[in-house]
Amino acid sequence: ADPVSGENAPGRVKIGGEEWRAISADGSMINPGAVVEIVSLDGATVTVRPLT
Known part of the structure; x- marks a missing residue:
């Protein structure tokens, strides 16, 4: 998917x-x-955070 950043630069994730x-x-x-x-x-x- 696309890179994800803050509200002004949304990306895309696969769910x-x-x-x-x-x-x-x-x-x-x-x-x-x-x-x-x-x-x-x-x-x-969706609002996401990376798992580390």
Whole structure:
């Protein structure tokens, strides 16, 4: 999927084989291929944070 950043630069993540619009919980850049945790869902946008 696409890189994910803050609200002004949303990216996309795959969840269950479907792509969702995503923003980073703390505004940091999340690179493609990173494993993330869903923090919240607002309509068709998920807020995520990387798992480390």
